[in-house]
Amino acid sequence: MGLSRAHSDGECPVRASFWCSQCGCYGHRPVECDEARHVYRPKTLEELIPEDLRERWDIDTTTPIVWHAPNCRPITLEDAEREIADNNTIEVRYREGKQDNKIREVMRQFRIPTVHMMAGNIRKLREWAVSQGKKVCLIQEK
Numbered sequence: 001m002g003l004s005r006a007h008s009d010g011e012c013p014v015r016a017s018f019w020c021s022q023c024g025c026y027g028h029r030p031v032e033c034d035e036a037r038h039v040y041r042p043k044t045l046e047e048l049i050p051e052d053l054r055e056r057w058d059i060d061t062t063t064p065i066v067w068h069a070p071n072c073r074p075i076t077l078e079d080a081e082r083e084i085a086d087n088n089t090i091e092v093r094y095r096e097g098k099q100d101n102k103i104r105e106v107m108r109q110f111r112i113p114t115v116h117m118m119a120g121n122i123r124k125l126r127e128w129a130v131s132q133g134k135k136v137c138l139i140q141e142k
Contacts, residue, residue, distance in 0.1 A: 021087065022133055030088065077126055081135040088134045092125075093141050103138075 005012075019026050022033040042048055045063040053059070094102035100118045107114050107121060112128050114121050122138075129136045 021085075077123075077130060080130045081126070084130070084133065084135045089137050090129055090134050091137050091139055093139045095141055099138070099140070 007013075016027055018029050020028050020030050020033050022030045042065060045065060046054060046059060046061060049059060090106070092102055092106050100121070103118065103121050103125060104114050107125055110125075110128065112124060115124065122136075126136050
């Protein structure tokens with residue numbers, strides 16, 4: 001709601017209701033999560049069915065998913081980003097001509113070492129984000 005209050009005992013009663021989609025725990029938001037829960041590919045089709053539905057319909061099979069045929073290309077950064085949910089996106093908003101500065105600012109915020117070239121910084125930021133179960137979206141503002 002945009003309200004901020006300091007509690008005398010230091011404990012916030014509302015904070016306990018925050019749910020983190022990164023680690024699946026209550027008490028903090030995904031942005032504040034220290035535990036990097038990586039996005040993983042399911043190994044069986046049954047993992048795509050919610051647990052309550054598996055119990056309800058007594059589904060106890062395990063059907064393996066074959067992702068790639070042998071000798072195919074490995075998973076790329078683009079593949080990994082596509083598999084990350086949109087609610088785990090880091091938006092980098094910048095004005096025209098200020099993209100490099102903004103990317104370096106975001107990298108400093110997350111303590112990611114920068115390199116000389118902007119393309120290299122974008123790549124490093126994307127790789128870091130995927131390792132944290134997130135993806136990066138660059139947005140140019142008017």
